[in-house]
Structure formats: C-alpha cells, structure tokens
Amino acid sequence: xxxxxxxxxxxxxxxxxxxxxxxxxxxxxxxxxxxxxxxxxxxxxxxxxxxxxxxxxxxxxxxxxxxxxxxxxxxxxxxxxxxxxxxxxxxxxxxxxxxxxxxxxxxxxxxxxxxxxxxxxxxxxxxxxxxxxxxxxxxxxxxxxxxxxxxxxxxxxxxxxxxxxxxxxxxxxxxxxxxxxxxxxxxxxxxxxxxxxxxxxxxxxxxxxxxxxxxxxxxxxxxxxxxxxxxxxxxxxxxxxxxxxxxxxxxxxxxxxxxxxxxxxxxxxxxxxxxxxxxxx
Amino acid sequence: xxxxxxxxxxxxxxxxxxxxxxxxxxxxxxxxxxxxxxxxxxxxxxxxxxxxxxxxxxxxxxxxxxxxxxxxxxxxxxxxxxxxxxxxxxxxxxxxxxxxxxxxxxxxxxxxxxxxxxxxxxxxxxxxxxxxxxxxxxxxxxxxxxxxxxxxxxxxxxxxxxxxxxxxxxxxxxxxxxxxxxxxxxxxxxxxxxxxxxxxxxxxxxxxxxxxxxxxxxxxxxxxxxxxxxxxxxxxxxxxxxxxxxxxxxxxxxxxxxxxxxxxxxxxxxxxxxxxxxxxx
Numbered sequence: 001x002x003x004x005x006x007x008x009x010x011x012x013x014x015x016x017x018x019x020x021x022x023x024x025x026x027x028x029x030x031x032x033x034x035x036x037x038x039x040x041x042x043x044x045x046x047x048x049x050x051x052x053x054x055x056x057x058x059x060x061x062x063x064x065x066x067x068x069x070x071x072x073x074x075x076x077x078x079x080x081x082x083x084x085x086x087x088x089x090x091x092x093x094x095x096x097x098x099x100x101x102x103x104x105x106x107x108x109x110x111x112x113x114x115x116x117x118x119x120x121x122x123x124x125x126x127x128x129x130x131x132x133x134x135x136x137x138x139x140x141x142x143x144x145x146x147x148x149x150x151x152x153x154x155x156x157x158x159x160x161x162x163x164x165x166x167x168x169x170x171x172x173x174x175x176x177x178x179x180x181x182x183x184x185x186x187x188x189x190x191x192x193x194x195x196x197x198x199x200x201x202x203x204x205x206x207x208x209x210x211x212x213x214x215x216x217x218x219x220x221x222x223x224x225x226x227x228x229x230x231x232x233x234x235x236x237x238x239x240x241x242x243x244x245x246x247x248x249x250x251x252x253x254x255x256x257x258x259x260x261x262x263x264x265x266x267x268x269x270x271x272x273x274x275x276x277x278x279x280x281x
Numbered sequence: 282x283x284x285x286x287x288x289x290x291x292x293x294x295x296x297x298x299x300x301x302x303x304x305x306x307x308x309x310x311x312x313x314x315x316x317x318x319x320x321x322x323x324x325x326x327x328x329x330x331x332x333x334x335x336x337x338x339x340x341x342x343x344x345x346x347x348x349x350x351x352x353x354x355x356x357x358x359x360x361x362x363x364x365x366x367x368x369x370x371x372x373x374x375x376x377x378x379x380x381x382x383x384x385x386x387x388x389x390x391x392x393x394x395x396x397x398x399x400x401x402x403x404x405x406x407x408x409x410x411x412x413x414x415x416x417x418x419x420x421x422x423x424x425x426x427x428x429x430x431x432x433x434x435x436x437x438x439x440x441x442x443x444x445x446x447x448x449x450x451x452x453x454x455x456x457x458x459x460x461x462x463x464x465x466x467x468x469x470x471x472x473x474x475x476x477x478x479x480x481x482x483x484x485x486x487x488x489x490x491x492x493x494x495x496x497x498x499x500x501x502x503x504x505x506x507x508x509x510x511x512x513x514x515x516x517x518x519x520x521x522x523x524x525x526x527x528x529x530x531x532x533x534x535x536x537x538x539x540x541x542x543x544x545x546x547x548x549x550x551x552x553x554x555x556x557x558x559x560x561x562x
Contacts, residue, residue, distance in 0.1 A: 013290040026286075040318055041315050
C-alpha cells in the first residue's frame with residue numbers, strides 16, 4: 001500500500017490528537033508540529049503511510065519527552081477488562097465460541113480515542129457485532145487452523161487486547177499454542193509487554209516483542225528474533241489496519257482481522273469506510 | 282481570532298480538496314503539498330487562519346497555473362439559479378419577506394464542495410431552514426436597517442450568491458441602496474465580478490470589488506477604494522465564516538450571517554459545530 005495525498009491531513013490530525021492527549025504547552029506543540037511538517041515533506045510516497053506515521057510519533061515522543069498515550073492506554077485496558085466477564089460468558093454460551101471470539105476481536109478494533117467510558121466501548125462493540133463482516137474468510141481460517149499447532153498473533157491496541165485475549169483463550173482451549181506479539185517499545189496506543197501483563201494475557205499465552213516502535217509491522221525494522229518467528233509461523237493472525245498496511249502482500253499465510261478506519265485503506269479495499277474484515281492474505 | 286493547532290490538519294485538507302478538484306498529476310500535487318507545508322511552518326498563529334489559507338491558495342493556483350475552482354463555481358451558480366424561481370416565490374409569499382430572505386441567505390452558506398446536484402443543495406438548504414438560528418440578532422438588524430439608506434454587502438461563495446440575491450432584492454424593494462462586494466480576483470470558491478454577472482446580481486445592485494484575493498476580508502490587503510467604502514458604510518452585512526474570522530472585533534456596525542463550519546470557530550463562539558448565526562458585531 002502506498003501513501004496517498006489524502007494521508008497528509010490525517011498525519012497532522014494524529015499529531016494534534018497526540019499533543020492534546022498529553023496536554024503540553026503551545027510553544028512545545030508548535031515546535032513539534034514544525035518538525036512533523038518537515039517529516040511530511042520528506043515522506044516516501046512509495047511506502048505505506050505507517051512509515052511516515054512512525055517517524056511522526058517518534059518526533060512527538062522526543063518533542064514532549066514522554067509517551068503521550070501511556071495514561072490512556074491503562075484506562076482503555078481497565079475499561080475493557082471491566083467488560084471481560086460478560087464477554088467471556090457471551091463466547092462460552094455461543095454455538096461457535098471461536099467464531100464469536102474472532103468476531104469480538106474484530107469488533108474490539110473499533111476502540112479508539114474519543115471513546116472514554118465502558119458504556120461507549122460497549123455501545124461501539126455492540127454496534128460492530130451487528131455489522132456484517134464485509135470480507136469473511138472465517139471458513140478458510142478454520143481449515144487452516146486445523147492444520148496448525150501454533151499461531152503467531154500480532155496484537156494491535158490497548159483495550160482491544162482484552163478482546164484478543166478472548167480469542168486466544170479459545171484457541172488455547174482447542175489445543176493450539178499461541179505466541180502473542182507486542183511492540184518493542186511505545187508507539188501510539190499500540191500494546192507493549194506492559195499491556196499484556198495488565199490485561200492478564202501474559203498468563204494465557206507466551207508474549208514476545210517485535211523489537212520495533214513502528215506502526216504496524218515494518219519487517220526490516222523488527223528484531224532478528226521476531227523475523228525468525230514470523231518466517232517460521234504456520235499461521236498468523238494480524239490485528240489492526242497498521243499491520244494490514246505493512247504486511248498485506250507478504251508471502252505468508254496471514255488472516256487480517258480489522259476494521260478499515262480510513263478512507264485511503266477502504267478505497268484500496270474497494271469497501272465502504274469502517275468495514276469489518278476477516279481477510280486472508 | 283487566532284490560528285489554532287486544530288487548523289493545521291484542515292489547511293492540508295483544503296489543499297488536497299483543491300488539488301483533486303483540479304485533477305492535476307501526482308508530481309505537481311506533491312510539489313504543491315511541499316510548498317504548502319513550508320507555508321504552514323511559517324504560519325502566524327496570532328492571526329486568523331484566513332491569513333495562512335490565503336497564502337496556501339495562492340501557492341496552489343501558482344503551482345497548478347490555474348484556478349482549481351473556476352469550473353465548479355459556474356456549476357454551483359447554475360444549480361442555485363435553477364432553484365431561484367421557487368425560492369423567490371417562497372420569499373414573496375412569506376409573512377416577513379426580509380426575514381425569510383435573510384434566513385435563506387444564511388442557509389445558502391451551507392453550499393460547499395461535495396454538494397453536486399440541485400437535489401443535494403435543496404436538501405441541505407431545507408435542513409438549514411428547519412434549524413434554529415443559534416444567535417439571532419434579526420430584530421436589532423431591522424432597527425439598524427430603518428436608519429440606514431445604504432448597505433454594504435460582503436458576499437461569500439459561488440452558489441450562495443443566488444441566495445444573497447434574494448435578500449438584496451428584498452432590501453432594494455424596501456428602498457435601500459446596496460453595494461455588493463466581490464473579491465478582487467479568484468480565491469477558493471469565493472465570488473468575483475464574473476459570478477455577480479452570471480447570477481444576475483449585477484442587474485439588481487451595484488457590484489464593487491475589494492481588490493484582494495484573501496480569504497475573508499483582510500483589510501490591510503484590500504484596495505484603498507474598498508477600505509473607504511468599508512469605513513463609510515452605515516450598515517454592513519457580512520457573509521460567511523472567512524469574513525467573520527477576519528472582521529469580527531472591527532469597530533463597525535456589521536451583521537455576520539453565516540454557518541460555523543469548523544470546530545475552531547464554533548469553539549470560539551461557544552456553540553455546537555454547524556450552528557447558524559445572524560450575529561451583530
């Protein structure tokens with residue numbers, strides 16, 4: 001996926017959201033925005049937007065000398081955890097628990113900034129559950145799952161990780177080994193090892209990190225150890241738009257579970273914005 | 282009104298819209314975007330956003346060596362003109378024609394890019410007519426109108442000018458002289474002398490231009506002749522958000538008729554976005 005000129009307003013929108021999230025002062029904000037404008041001038045349009053976004057988030061963290069999303073990530077995890085018991089029951093009592101849990105994992109991808117209460121998250125998730133999956137390769141996934149002992153699971157955001165836990169628990173129940181992948185260090189609202197610990201995922205499966213602070217999974221920037229895991233994986237579940245942007249087209253058996261949150265990605269997929277996908281690579 | 286960091290994503294959104302409107306090629310688009318990023322780096326945050334937007338639209342016109350909105354302005358005028366006979370009847374048959382026409386003039390301010398058919402414009406305008414005016418100084422306007430012989434009327438966009446014609450015709454019917462002000466040359470979808478001719482406004486009242494290609498009315502950049510008209514005006518009607526941004530706070534009796542289309546202006550006014558205003562200076 002290439003960067004489009006439509007990505008440019010969005011690059012700045014993300015910058016402004018991050019700066020507001022942290023609540024620095026006008027002078028620092030202005031300095032960061034100027035640096036982001038320079039990064040945008042040098043943007044490599046032949047690469048997915050995740051490349052430029054990664055540089056931008058590095059500049060923001062450096063400019064404010066902090067991780068602007070640290071606090072809100074804890075909050076999102078707490079809110080999602082408060083929903084966990086009810087969702088666990090929902091999965092347990094459903095006719096096809098893996099299907100229900102995978103649907104919830106896609107629904108959980110809706111969690112984003114601007115959703116601040118458990119009621120809001122519940123509402124968004126319930127709405128997502130009622131929405132039809134626009135591209136649904138679940139049956140093919142189940143076939144592939146039967147022939148795989150171990151699954152590599154690329155996590156995405158805080159809050160959402162609790163929904164991933166539901167699916168990973170189901171995969172464990174049917175006897176699969178799962179390695180869940182977090183980011184090497186903080187970037188945006190993406191999960192790191194800390195989130196896996198906070199949400200109890202670390203006691204459900206093995207957690208590995210990809211050694212990178214990139215949006216999505218930019219393979220050349222990940223650690224050697226992660227790249228080996230990725231190459232050796234029999235079956236990979238990839239969460240979120242960033243991972244889709246950066247991994248779609250790779251010569252691996254990957255299932256992308258996400259919601260297309262932006263117009264550029266939706267257009268690339270020839271789908272309406274905010275579509276839900278369970279898409280085979 | 283000062284420029285906010287929230288204006289930055291919007292500056293680029295406007296750029297992308299203008300470039301798409303013209304439909305140039307990727308290389309030129311990229312060059313223009315880079316120039317716009319430089320302009321944004323130098324943005325004077327102490328001034329209204331209209332200053333930076335003016336520089337941006339100059340760079341776009343220079344970069345593509347054309348006015349990207351020329352064609353669509355003609356289209357909007359034609360669409361609005363096709364609605365004119367029905368709207369004229371609506372005004373004529375209403376209990377307070379000046380009030381109805383002024384409300385239509387505010388409703389017409391909704392016309393913006395992305396509205397491409399007469400049905401869409403009719404729908405948007407009808408919805409606007411049902412919406413309550415959030416700040417309504419109409420009674421005070423009528424008092425001031427009784428003591429004024431001549432009105433200076435600052436026009437805004439193509440399409441919308443047909444709605445202004447309805448109000449200006451009513452003002453003429455009650456014996457007022459009107460000088461309608463167009464831009465000195467092309468900028469965004471703002472009207473120039475050509476639009477006043479196309480929509481028949483030029484046969485309803487005197488048309489003068491402000492000698493400027495700025496968004497809104499940046500007084501120091503207007504012609505000496507216009508500034509004298511502005512200074513001497515007994516009563517001014519100012520259309521659109523750009524004029525509000527740049528003229529609010531001026532020591533003149535001005536009525537601002539517009540819809541607050543962006544979050545920054547709405548926040549400044551402590552009103553919800555997309556509010557309709559008939560606001561006294």
